[in-house]
Structure formats: C-alpha cells, structure tokens
Amino acid sequence: MKTLYLILMIVLVTNLNSLGQSVNKILENGKLIKRQEKIFLEYNNGKLFYDYGKVPVDFNPLTDSSIFLIDNTSVNIWIKSLNPLKFNNKFNIIEIEDIIESNYNEAFGKLIKGLSSLLPPPAAAPPAPVTPTPEQLACDNYTDYLIKGVKKINNLLDNNNNKNVNSIFNKLSSLTFNHSISTDTSLINQNIKTLIKQNENIKLRIQSLRDSINIFSCSPSLKFQEFTVKTLVTNILSEAELERIVQEKRFKNLNKLSLLVRTTIETANKIGASEQLYTPLEPVTAIRGKVKYAVIEISKGGFKLNNTDIEKAEIVQAEETDKITSILVIRKFFRFIPDVSAGVAFTDITFPKFGTAVDANGRTIIADAGEEKLRKVNVSAMINFNYFAPDIRPLYPFAQLGLGTNFDYPTFFTGGGINIDRRIALSGGWASTWVKQLNELKIGDPVPGTADLEKDITQEFNWFKPYFSIQLKF
Incomplete structure (x- = not known):
C-alpha cells in the first residue's frame, strides 16, 4: 500500500510541473490574494469550490488552472468544515474496531427473557396454610434480593442498548457545520456522558451482586435452593458483564467519534455574517522563484451503521468512495x-x-x-x-x-x-x-x-x- 501511495505521489508531482508555469495561464487564471486576504474552499456534491478575500462571498469551481498569486509572504487556506463522520480528508481519521455482536446480543436477550423459566418453580398449594420457617424466609428474601438485582441490571442494559448509541451517532453524522448554532453538540455530549455513567453504574451493581452471592447462605435443608440460585445468578451476571463490556466499547468508540466532531468544531472559526464554520489548513508560503502546490484530497467515507435496523446495527468504518484530488497553485505576486x-x-x-x-x-x-x-x-x-x-x-x-x-x-x-x-x-x-x-x-x-x-x-x-x-x- 505504501509503495502504491509513493507511486501515485511521484506521478502527481511529475504532472505538477505543467501547472502554474505558463504566463498566459497566470494572466488568464491568476487570482491576486492581497494582504489580510484568505483562500476559502467549499466541498459540495463531489466538487471543490473556492473564493478569496476577507470573507467568502461567491464560490467558483476549483480547477487545476486556478492560480493564486500571493501578495504576502504566506496565505491562509480555510476549508468549510466537513463532518468527519461522513468525509475523509487530509486530517487524521480515527479508526474504530468493528464490534459486531448481533448473534451474541440476540442470544443474551433470549437468556434474560427466559429467566423466569429457569428459576425454581413455585411449590404446589398446600391443603392448608403452612407458616414458613425463619430459615425459609431468610433464604427466600435473599433469593428475591438477588433476582431483583439481576432484573435491575437487565433493565439498565436494555435502557443502555445499542439503539441509543446508534441514535446519537446518527445525530452526530447529520451535523452540517453550516452554522455555529446548528452545530452545537453540548446536548449530544451530555447524552454520551449519561450512557457512560450508566455503564459504570451497571458495573458497580454487577460487582455488588457478586459480593452478595459470596455471602449468600441458606440452612442445610435449603442447600439445593442456595446452589440453584447461586449458579443461575452467577451465570446471568457473567453474561451481563459481557454485554456491559460490549456496550462500554461502543460508548468509548462513540465518545471518540464525538471528540473528533468536537475537535473539528473547536478548531474551526465562525466567518462571515452567516457564521459558517471553516477549518484552517496549513499556511502556504510564497517565495520568489518557487511555485507551491497545495494538494487537497477529499472523499466520502468516515463511519456508518452496518445495518438499517438501528437496534442491530454497529458503527463501522465506511468504505472510501468518490475521492477527489484538487490542486491550488501558489505563486509569489509581482505586478x-x-x-x-x-x-x-x-x-x-x-x-x-x-x-x-x-x-x-x-x-x-x-x-x-x-x-x-x-x-x-x-x-x-x-x-x-x-x-x-x-x-x-x-x-x-x-x-x-x-x-x-x-x-x-x-x-x-x-x-x-x-x-x-x-x-x-x-x-x-x-x-x-x-x-x-x-x-x-x-x-x-x-x-x-x-x-x-x-x-x-x-x-x-x-x-x-x-x-x-x-x-x-x-
């Protein structure tokens, strides 16, 4: 892969020699970038557009014949912020591990739903009321405590399910970065924190029930009930912990994606009356006797859900498609x-x-x-x-x-x-x-x-x- 990339770069650099080296092209296509002015880029429908000045006003298609003449020692290039969950560009992209566990989730759900059938069946009604012994009451009460604890954990896992993760992911992916207000992620970030906090709460509850199992004891006559409850609850807690770990990974990956979006927002600037968000690229110096080429690569990609069913889908890295490469020719300006x-x-x-x-x-x-x-x-x-x-x-x-x-x-x-x-x-x-x-x-x-x-x-x-x-x- 590195060899292929190197070959492509050599071909690109070789072709660059013909760009921006014709006086006629400079005269015809040259754009004078005055001091304090910037170059603005906008990606739209698979094409790159440009404008220049102090604020963007009117964007035009960027072609290889576009030559920018810099009156200053360098020029700042800004690109209209792209949602990193939908697009790849020259900035680093976070890679997340695909944690598809649909088969396991389905099996675990069936296990939880079948919990009642696995518990000891209720005793047949006696011909006459019988008052339980104190030992029976103590053992039954502790059993009820463990079962209620398991159900509470199950409910928390259901509330923290994959649907919530994917719903938040869809909200992050739908951000357009057109306006600073419309790109506010504070509520989304709070929802992610809530999911992570609930996951930590589930972890504490599982550990607490495990500690309770260790001290759970019934009288000798009720040892079978004690063994059955301990075995059942221990197995259920093990499955619950596996599900919690899977959810924890989802939350951490979701938080990474949210951080990627927040970083893009924080590094962007509100420009113009509409306060659209633009991300700064590396400044390009303009030196006499030199021609600089700013090569920008943008492609659709980022991340996606691998299933249309939001409850079964997992966040995976999307395949890179519709890649475009645009070149800005940068020259020092002389009258x-x-x-x-x-x-x-x-x-x-x-x-x-x-x-x-x-x-x-x-x-x-x-x-x-x-x-x-x-x-x-x-x-x-x-x-x-x-x-x-x-x-x-x-x-x-x-x-x-x-x-x-x-x-x-x-x-x-x-x-x-x-x-x-x-x-x-x-x-x-x-x-x-x-x-x-x-x-x-x-x-x-x-x-x-x-x-x-x-x-x-x-x-x-x-x-x-x-x-x-x-x-x-x-």
Whole structure:
C-alpha cells in the first residue's frame, strides 16, 4: 500500500510541473490574494469550490488552472468544515474496531427473557396454610434480593442498548457545520456522558451482586435452593458483564467519534455574517522563484451503521468512495510578469557601407560603397514584462525589450504591446543597432590596402527607428 501511495505521489508531482508555469495561464487564471486576504474552499456534491478575500462571498469551481498569486509572504487556506463522520480528508481519521455482536446480543436477550423459566418453580398449594420457617424466609428474601438485582441490571442494559448509541451517532453524522448554532453538540455530549455513567453504574451493581452471592447462605435443608440460585445468578451476571463490556466499547468508540466532531468544531472559526464554520489548513508560503502546490484530497467515507435496523446495527468504518484530488497553485505576486519568446520585427534601419577604389592617379582610396537597408529582423529573444491586470482581460499589456540578429548587425528593441487571446502578441517601439563608421579616415583618403580600412572601422550606436513586431505563442 505504501509503495502504491509513493507511486501515485511521484506521478502527481511529475504532472505538477505543467501547472502554474505558463504566463498566459497566470494572466488568464491568476487570482491576486492581497494582504489580510484568505483562500476559502467549499466541498459540495463531489466538487471543490473556492473564493478569496476577507470573507467568502461567491464560490467558483476549483480547477487545476486556478492560480493564486500571493501578495504576502504566506496565505491562509480555510476549508468549510466537513463532518468527519461522513468525509475523509487530509486530517487524521480515527479508526474504530468493528464490534459486531448481533448473534451474541440476540442470544443474551433470549437468556434474560427466559429467566423466569429457569428459576425454581413455585411449590404446589398446600391443603392448608403452612407458616414458613425463619430459615425459609431468610433464604427466600435473599433469593428475591438477588433476582431483583439481576432484573435491575437487565433493565439498565436494555435502557443502555445499542439503539441509543446508534441514535446519537446518527445525530452526530447529520451535523452540517453550516452554522455555529446548528452545530452545537453540548446536548449530544451530555447524552454520551449519561450512557457512560450508566455503564459504570451497571458495573458497580454487577460487582455488588457478586459480593452478595459470596455471602449468600441458606440452612442445610435449603442447600439445593442456595446452589440453584447461586449458579443461575452467577451465570446471568457473567453474561451481563459481557454485554456491559460490549456496550462500554461502543460508548468509548462513540465518545471518540464525538471528540473528533468536537475537535473539528473547536478548531474551526465562525466567518462571515452567516457564521459558517471553516477549518484552517496549513499556511502556504510564497517565495520568489518557487511555485507551491497545495494538494487537497477529499472523499466520502468516515463511519456508518452496518445495518438499517438501528437496534442491530454497529458503527463501522465506511468504505472510501468518490475521492477527489484538487490542486491550488501558489505563486509569489509581482505586478510585471516576464515572458521570453521569439518573433519577427519590421523596421527601417540603414547601414552605411565602405570599400576601397583606385583614383585617377592610381592610388587606393576609401570609397563609399552605398547603403544596406534592414527591413525585417528575426528576433531571437524578446522579453515581455506583462502587466498583471485582471480587470482588462483578455487584453494583456506589456513592456518589451528584445534582441535580434541579422548578419553582423545586432539589433536592440524597446517598446510595448498587448497580448491578444493568449497566442498572439503585437508590439511596437524603437529599434537601434550598432553600425560601422570610419574613425580617423574619411571618404577619399588614400590607404595602403583594404586591411587598413578594416582597422579604422569602429562600431557606433545608431539612432532609434520605429519597429513593429509579431510574436506567436503555442
């Protein structure tokens, strides 16, 4: 099982690399979480919904494309409290042992009901009234005392039966956590305490009757009655103690479940005018250069009754079903989000050209070789500083710096533009490049040869010229 879980986590982490790493997705789906604001989650009908702000107002479906941009160093995430008896989540879940004892309970019930048939039958009516001896009265009185004690224990066990446990469990399971008042469990907790206290009372009564049996004694002529009563009551008390122990386990497990519910309530906060309960999750830090993924798993499960008959049912752990996994992408917020892409820029830059020629006197001189014009530049790296502004979607403005290389002329671009429909970026601005200029020589000066011309040429930055650029994103 651990190996399977590890494999699933590796697959999950591998897939996470594609989440929250696209600027277009951030621009389109990014949610700015300002300081003092929180992220709120709500599980409803097998899906997870989210809202953010100081209090939740309007929930939207949470998808893997949802990206949360944190303006603070961390963000607090709250989830609308779920009843831990119906749902499993990332919090620890209590496991209880299934203590199904239906066959035993049925047998024990029959034993108690048959108590009267097991007792010594009443003597036949004498022809004339006979006054019992003092020894007979003492033995009969003690027998009546033991039998009444057994019946009292039986009545207490019936009152503390499984139906009460399951009824309380159903009340705990039906809590919606929608409101602090509707989630009040004080009365339920008091009922559980009453059941536990009654169970302790039964334990004391059983021990008291056992002590009485040890001192119960009849006269020699009534030893058979003494033996019969002792044997019967001892066996019944043993069965009663077994039933009491079973009930004690039920009560303790029920109390654990109640504690689980109370802990969920106590760790929750009342948020908003409706005072709905939200449980805090672990805060997520937002660090520059890092992307955090908050993975939340929720499934139906928890605990249930294993029988529709509330008197026969036992509380058992429910099978986990309808599991969902949702991911919150957490990034540090910056107003400008850089994006690097390639494209084509159109401009009008002129480059002077120089060469050598032979004049009328046969000398080699510097000559004007004309001009070279640059109309189209292949941009190898264009950096767009996208301005994050959710209110103007789907147009995303950006500032731009770029570098283009055509032949020997590196071209620099500075300008701005807009992203349209995430795939096309249109921009414009000013472009300039280094051009070759004569340093000390000038047109018409004599030179020994072409090598001297090359030595004199320097690179100078040209005046900016307008450009227009198109970038395609896939």
